[in-house]
Amino acid sequence: MPNEDLARLISNIALSDRKAFVVLYNQTSSKLFSICLRILKDRTDADEALQEVYVKVWQRSHLFSAISGTPESWLATIARNQSIDMIRMRKPIASELDEVFDLSDQAPNPEQATLQRDTGRTIDLCLDELDETRAEAVKRAYLDGMTYQELADRYAVPLNTMRTWLRRSLIKLKECMER
Structure with a gap:
């Protein structure tokens, strides 16, 4: 429907013309419903919003x-604002508030960060004690x-020798860390 016709319908609605209101509703309700x-x-909420939109259009x-502006943009703005107002009016139910996730900070606190740094330094010092x-x-x-086989190939030693190196090295590291 051309904008001039919509503008004329809205003007007639301002004069309390019910027939103009029915025609306007029939011409625009599907588009305004899709916006809502x-x-x-x-x-269900969109139906309720659409009803409120036409109450506002009448008033x-x-x-x-x-x-x-154009009649279409005026109507679309009313539909958009009504929908947004309905979202704002929704209040959380008390049970929904209980289901809110705890958003605590998962980063280590300063004490934990210091311990981690100290542990890292200790590992480095213990690794320095190894060959x-x-x-x-x-x-x-x-x-x-790297796998045991890749390491054995890299250092040109038998696979079991590499396993023994790593096992004994880990035992020495453990002893060093416990001191």
């Missing part, structure tokens, strides 16, 4: 001015994720 539904995401039709090749093998195995 897009915002509210619930058909405020005298405020419409074709100079300030250089064995310390490097431990780092490659447990930090870089």
